[in-house]
Amino acid sequence: MDEQLNDAPCGFLNLSKDGTVLSINQTLIHLLGYKNTDQLVGQHINSILTASARVFLQLYFMPLIMVEHTVEEMYLSLAPRSGEEVPVLINASLNRNNGNTVIVCVIIPMRRRSEYENQLIIARKLAEDASNEKSKANAQLETALKKLEAKQEELLKVNKQNQKYKIETQEELKLAKKIQETSLTAPIYNENLQIDSYYRASSELSGDTYGFYQINKHQYGVILLDVMGHGISASLITMSLQSLFQKLVSKGSAPDFVMKELDNHLHHLFQSNEEAWHYCTAIYLLIDTNKQTIEYTNAGHPPAIYQDSNGIQQEFGAMTPPIGSLEGIHFKSETITYKPGSKLLLYTDGVSEPLGLTRLSSLLKENKSLALNRFKEKIIYSLETEGDNRFKNDDQCFILIGLE
Amino acid sequence: MTDNILKRNNVNVMGKGKQPLVFAPGFGCDQTVWTSVSESFTNDYQVILFDYVGLGKSDVNAFDPEKYSALSGYAQDVLDVCSALDLKDAIFVGHSVGSMIGILASLQHPEYFSKLILLGPSPCYLNDPPAYFGGFEKEDLTGLIDMMDRNYIGWANVFASTIINNPERSDVASELEDRFCSTDPVIARTFAEASFFSDNRKDLPKVTVPSLILQCSEDIIAPESVGEYMHEHLPNSKIAYMKATGHCPHMSHPEETIQMIQDYLEGTPYEAVPEGGLI
Incomplete structure (x- = not known):
């Protein structure tokens, strides 16, 4: 591998269309905690991915690279030989050289940016929950208002009946008074x-x-x-x-x-x-x-x-x-x-x-x-x-x- | 109604043949995934491609979160398409969870189907020890859903809930990620939960339509043991092992996939094969 590429400040990886590692640069080897390329060449890319990333690769990376021949800014997580998983961004393209299909990948760790994104996701979740709560409260208020309006209408109706009854009763009483006086x-x-x-x-x-x-x-x-x-x-x-x-x-x-x-x-x-x-x-x-x-x-x-x-x-x-x-x-x-x-x-x-x-x-x-x-x-x-x-x-x- | 369904599910019918051949996508992607494979069948078959509601170029406004929170909702899409095209004895090719969706559809209307070709199927993705190994622990799947969230850029613009719950914002809904594989937090997440947390093992013995299971090598989503479980519990099923690795042979190894399907379709009509037998 080109020396400059080998030590470039990003991970570099060639995969077969089955996902087998064809070549890998020194930067990525170090990131993953391995000593030399032999340990990973010939292995499936799954061996450096977390369980969720393996599934995600099958469900999204593979269809995208096969159909669109390019993947941009995909978030994945790598599983180093030891220690915590490494969040990375991956860009990839599908190259066909002399009848061979090669998936070329550039990988950039994003630990700090990932932390930042986590905070964004949390903030968004909070905002969304608040928004949902608000809509819920609004809906409840609306229901309460509707009930209140129905009650009011009912009351008005009853009141009208009462009024009518009252007037009739008053008329009756007036008549009764007359009879009494007579x-x-x-x-x-x-x-x-x-x-x-x-x-x-x-x-x-x-x-x-x-x-x-x-x-x-x-x-x-x-x-x-x-x-x-x-x-x-x-x-x-x-x-x-x-x-x-x-x-x-x-x-x-x-x-x-x-x-x-x-x-x-x-x-x-x-x-x-x-x-x-x-x-x-x-x-x-x-x-x-x-x-x-x-x-x-x-x-x-x-x-x-x-x-x-x-x-x-x-x-x-x-x-x-x-x-x-x-x-x-x-x-x-x-x-x-x-x-x-x-x-x-x-x-x-x-x-x-x-x-x-x-x-x-x-x-x-x-x-x-x-x-x-x-x-x-x-x-x-x-x-x-x-x-x-x-x-x-x-x-x-x-x-x-x-x-x- | 028929026109509505054809539009709603972005149904595309092509080919010179009379025998209908329905291709159903798996989780997350639209009918584009079938391009390399379906082209080879247009000479002899009537090829039918469609998208589930919410995916690809389907009518996103028809998405009903409740209906599509279970695989039965997607099976209903398949049945609606079959009914709209007045299909009978169609050959159904389903990828991944699309296989299970086809199986569920065939239980309701077996007359629509003559054969089921199941590419990387699984009746249950979660492990159920000690008897069943689906391949996944719950954490793996929640991790996957988190990763979908992290890869969805659209959410920066709009709250997920406002997309679906707000009929006045249909403009937003139609602007959902214009990608053939979506990770959006409403539709794809609903689909993911319906797909990966369902357990349809009990439905397998009820199937009456003959089927072929195409089992990939080194498929972490539908491992060999799952394919064999399917074969064991699906009446009238055959299983064929592919050289293709991974979970998407129709894209990574279209030639082999085409060959396997053709072999099955052109082969002698179904004959009983011994338990675990190969073709």
């Missing part, structure tokens, strides 16, 4: 007495109800009830009680009997349904304009205020617990004689709580000579302008009676 009795104004009332439901429907009826020429029945709570359930109970007291009062039944019947009715309503249990405060007056008496009974209801023409007041306080509460209540009645010019104020706690009992009593005193309808307006005005707002979300109801 069932209330109209004011009575005659030469013997005047009865007027005020009624305001906290929500659409009220747990308060009342009724006043002329039983015969001289007798009048006045009843005021407040079912515990307010809203739909309370209002339904008032309606149920109302149909009953209407019959009882019209017949001219005694006050204690009326109260007992209402009490029985409530107990009967809830005897098999603890959850729906409601009690009710009630006051009932039977007025006889001929005898000028008031017979009354009060079941747990705030006291009615009686005031004579001189402004002397008397309370018709509770005589028993509310109806529908305790079993076996014995109802009684009391009777007083009234003088012309007296007034009576019946009310529910929706009126007494914001204004206070003293205020109601003083209102009566201050306006003892005022006409009944004007006095009613005074109380309403006081309810609107005075008192504790915290108590104003209850049903409000009061009845005024003027006795002549």
Whole structure:
């Protein structure tokens, strides 16, 4: 071999097309840790390659050199006689001289460059992993977003349905309120007495109800009830009680009997349904304009205020617990004689709580000579302008009676 | 559909003969590897060359990483080509893992094939001691894949994953290394893993199409013991030993390869030969 080629600063190798080493230069011999060329000439190139490089040579080097007659910058790893494998770059060409096919190879070790490339590969792998993670995270976000959008759409749909339902319910409640109000009795104004009332439901429907009826020429029945709570359930109970007291009062039944019947009715309503249990405060007056008496009974209801023409007041306080509460209540009645010019104020706690009992009593005193309808307006005005707002979300109801 | 397949797999049909002769490349390279051998058959046969999807001039955009992560994906390519050309009783010549791909195809549609010529085949590259010696330890094969990575220059430009997973970047895909033997980290790596980590030993006894095993000398990828294992377990198989060394006799020793194939094809029809018999 040419001396210059033998000592050139690169490995030089001639192979047969089978891969047998035909000649090898001194530089490569040294690199591989051999002493002289005889040790490698005649051997297969596999003997200086790592296992992976042998396969790679078969899969890539051989097809390329056979078909394209040239190989450029192929990375391979050599296995020296001892020590670590040597990464190399190989350039090769296929030469045909005098019918002989020779593969000419130039081999350059690239230990340092290989280290550099390793770092590049690691960096690329990291970047690629990060990129994959990012796409994965993006995909997850997108899925989450889609789910969220679907949920939102669903919510909007439900909301729409709710809205529709709410509107329908409100309409229903308005109608129910009208029906409830229709069932209330109209004011009575005659030469013997005047009865007027005020009624305001906290929500659409009220747990308060009342009724006043002329039983015969001289007798009048006045009843005021407040079912515990307010809203739909309370209002339904008032309606149920109302149909009953209407019959009882019209017949001219005694006050204690009326109260007992209402009490029985409530107990009967809830005897098999603890959850729906409601009690009710009630006051009932039977007025006889001929005898000028008031017979009354009060079941747990705030006291009615009686005031004579001189402004002397008397309370018709509770005589028993509310109806529908305790079993076996014995109802009684009391009777007083009234003088012309007296007034009576019946009310529910929706009126007494914001204004206070003293205020109601003083209102009566201050306006003892005022006409009944004007006095009613005074109380309403006081309810609107005075008192504790915290108590104003209850049903409000009061009845005024003027006795002549 | 037919046109799509012919384009997708870059199918080339030539020759004056009527008997179809399909050449299937091995791992990593395209149909160019068959040039020296296939030319000798164009007078008497209908020569059919093709590329697996992802290789050579095939349609890279048709590459489905999941489908081609198993040899069955490549076998489907062969079946698609046979179906598109309406082949029957074709002679199939497969190199290296191309042999195994042909075997898998023949199990699904034996009527497409009349003979299988298997050049350097192996049903399993990994050693499975003590009974089976495939020639490789796992580290050798992972080392090979590392070396493929080191020889792939294309990756300097673009992330492997973006090539395949991004339909908007089909321009990138088509710019994949324009070499007939690719080491790209997506297609070639998928093919390498499908080829070198598969074990198809159980499929061999099911084969019904007669076959010839061409066994090279000093082939480190498909050593003699593997060729003999094939012969032992493939029904109706013959084995012939070549003088050619290495794993690519069709390129390094085309004359001998042509001769062996012709001898087999022109020889008397198949007759039972004793176990391990030679032709």
